Amino acid sequence: MKTEHTIHGVRAALRSAKKNSQSVAFVPTMGNLHRGHIELILEAKRRADFVVCSIFVNPTQFGANEDFATYPRTLERDGSLLADAGCDLVFIPDATEMYHDGRQQLTQVHVDGITEHLCGTSRPGHFSGVATVVTKLLNIITPDMAFFGEKDYQQLAVIRQMVQDLCLATNIIGVPTIRDTDGLALSSRNQYLTESQRAVAPHVYEALCRVRDGIQKDASQAEELCRAAHQSLEASGFVVDYLCLQSRELAAFDTQQSQAVVLVAAYLGKTRLIDNLVFDIRTTESTR
Numbered sequence: 702m703k704t705e706h707t708i709h710g711v712r713a714a715l716r717s718a719k720k721n722s723q724s725v726a727f728v729p730t731m732g733n734l735h736r737g738h739i740e741l742i743l744e745a746k747r748r749a750d751f752v753v754c755s756i757f758v759n760p761t762q763f764g765a766n767e768d769f770a771t772y773p774r775t776l777e778r779d780g781s782l783l784a785d786a787g788c789d790l791v792f793i794p795d796a797t798e799m800y801h802d803g804r805q806q807l808t809q810v811h812v813d814g815i816t817e818h819l820c821g822t823s824r825p826g827h828f829s830g831v832a833t834v835v836t837k838l839l840n841i842i843t844p845d846m847a848f849f850g851e852k853d854y855q856q857l858a859v860i861r862q863m864v865q866d867l868c869l870a871t872n873i874i875g876v877p878t879i880r881d882t883d884g885l886a887l888s889s890r891n892q893y894l895t896e897s898q899r900a901v902a903p904h905v906y907e908a909l910c911r912v913r914d915g916i917q918k919d920a921s922q923a924e925e926l927c928r929a930a931h932q933s934l935e936a937s938g939f940v941v942d943y944l945c946l947q948s949r950e951l952a953a954f955d956t957q958q959s960q961a962v963v964l965v966a967a968y969l970g971k972t973r974l975i976d977n978l979v980f981d982i983r984t985t986e987s988t989r
């Protein structure tokens with residue numbers, strides 16, 4: 702596996718892959734890799750000839766009071782995990798390589814509408830930071846396809862919208878959430894949890910499953926089910942940012958549609974956990 706730190710270097714490394722008509726897949730990350738990231742790499746390997754991963758803790762998507770400074774940086778371990786997974790090239794720029802003054806730039810990408818609720822409300826500017834850096838990375842690498850986790854459901858929707866609106870020539874592929882055996886979605890931020898917080902963290906997924914199961918029994922109870930799930934998380938020590946039902950496209954929940962998504966963001970101490978579950982509103986049992 703090759704490692705490049707500059708835009709010039711990564712473009713040169715990609716030139717020969719492209720000259721040989723190899724298909725290129727891209728997996729953007731912020732590092733501190735876990736099985737969720739590795740699944741994105743493996744899926745990329747299954748679908749493309751040449752796999753590129755980026756590791757960049759993007760300062761512009763963090764709010765002033767967020768964890769940019771403390772975000773776990775584990776480059777050495779990340780490199781060996783990527784090499785073992787068969788990644789061909791890793792791009793590790795520093796902030797001045799991506800932004801002239803290391804932080805902001807005059808041109809930014811804002812995706813309206815879809816960013817104005819859920820995580821967009823509690824993390825103002827976050828999705829502009831994500832959309833801008835992903836546009837830059839896609840322009841640097843020009844991959845045929847790029848892989849994103851469904852764990853960051855709203856992020857994936859924002860990127861799909863942006864790629865469509867800006868006529869970018871990359872196929873965006875979502876990969877299902879990888880979970881620990883107790884249901885907790887893998888996330889770099891899980892490391893911030895104390896032992897006792899880690900023990901209650903799976904309640905997030907359990908709450909989502911209860912909403913799904915309840916709706917599949919009786920969709921008219923949707924509001925009450927969300928309220929109960931919210932209350933039960935608060936009773937276990939979470940501070941819930943949101944827990945809500947939406948259509949798969951992140952519009953209003955509608956029982957007439959075949960599928961829905963329930964999304965949650967909740968704090969355990971200072972750690973903000975997010976998760977979601979896409980499900981069929983009617984199962985064969987509920988339509989009987």
Ligand SMILES: Nc1ncnc2c1ncn2[C@@H]1O[C@H](COP(=O)(O)OP(=O)(O)OP(=O)(O)O)[C@@H](O)[C@H]1O
Pocket residue numbers: 729730731732736737738740741848849850851852853876877878879880886887888889890891
């Ligand atoms: N458990 C997971 N399953 C599948 N994909 C995941 C999982 N966790 C992260 N990803 C995906 O990996 C990519 C890089 O994410 P990132 O580096 O921010 O990791 P993270 O674990 O989500 O970190 P954070 O704790 O900051 O949210 C994103 O597309 C993200 O959706």
Ligand SMILES: CC(C)(CO)[C@@H](O)C(=O)[O-]
Pocket residue numbers: 729730731757759762831834835853856
């Ligand atoms: C897509 C991304 C790498 C952009 O910085 C980041 O938001 C992430 O890791 O999900």
Ligand code: BAL
Pocket residue numbers: 762763853856
């Ligand atoms: N995985 C999403 C990146 C972030 O929370 O900033």
